[in-house]
Amino acid sequence: MKKNIFLYPALFIVGAFLACKKDSPGPPTIITGTVTNKITGEPVAGAYIDCSIKKDDAPAEPKRDHSTYSDSDGIYRLEIPDGFRHSFSSIYQVGYLPYVDPKRSIEIRDGETHFVDAALIPTDGFLRLKIENDLPASDSLFVIFINPTRTVQPYIGGAVFPKKYPYVLMTGGSFQEIFAFPSEEFTTVEWGPQSFSPSINPSNRDSVYLIRNDTVDFTIHF
Numbered sequence: 001m002k003k004n005i006f007l008y009p010a011l012f013i014v015g016a017f018l019a020c021k022k023d024s025p026g027p028p029t030i031i032t033g034t035v036t037n038k039i040t041g042e043p044v045a046g047a048y049i050d051c052s053i054k055k056d057d058a059p060a061e062p063k064r065d066h067s068t069y070s071d072s073d074g075i076y077r078l079e080i081p082d083g084f085r086h087s088f089s090s091i092y093q094v095g096y097l098p099y100v101d102p103k104r105s106i107e108i109r110d111g112e113t114h115f116v117d118a119a120l121i122p123t124d125g126f127l128r129l130k131i132e133n134d135l136p137a138s139d140s141l142f143v144i145f146i147n148p149t150r151t152v153q154p155y156i157g158g159a160v161f162p163k164k165y166p167y168v169l170m171t172g173g174s175f176q177e178i179f180a181f182p183s184e185e186f187t188t189v190e191w192g193p194q195s196f197s198p199s200i201n202p203s204n205r206d207s208v209y210l211i212r213n214d215t216v217d218f219t220i221h222f
Contacts, residue, residue, distance in 0.1 A: 025082040030113040032077040035070045038119035043074025047093040053084040096120035125183030125210025130219040131175040133213050135193060143168040146188040147181045183212035190222055
């Protein structure tokens, strides 16, 4: 009987240890990489890595922001705690096109380390759009830019224009604004009148070659 007196505490300690071990979290999921300028190869500091997390056992809870920034060497590191679902959607920085949805090219496994490098395309070609619009108030002048690299898709009236960015709509008067695109390539400009209908048929078109770190003027008289 004396042996049992010492056996019970021993069993309790072992049982408590196994319970703690079962409930302890597993290793985190780590996503890390380097953000660079696709043209120059130089690191991009301060790039925003967009990530949100959500508890597996609390689907009703809102997502939590778990984003981070690249350091002076362009390096970033995300550490996702065990028991959280994660959404890693894009990497972007002002002056660059976003690097969207790297999950398409890698399989992210829980508890492992994944390396996701991103090469951002700089928008270092600038177009200064000037418009002199004498159309009546019942009509408007629309302008669409078509760039072979930029893939943002604006829309109006339910009509989608793939790879056409940005969309400018104005009524009468003058307009001036600078738009940024990837340089060393042509950007097409389409414009024409619109009577507030879903369909748009441009009546004019021209192309502009944008030089790196330079601004090209484009003027429309209508």
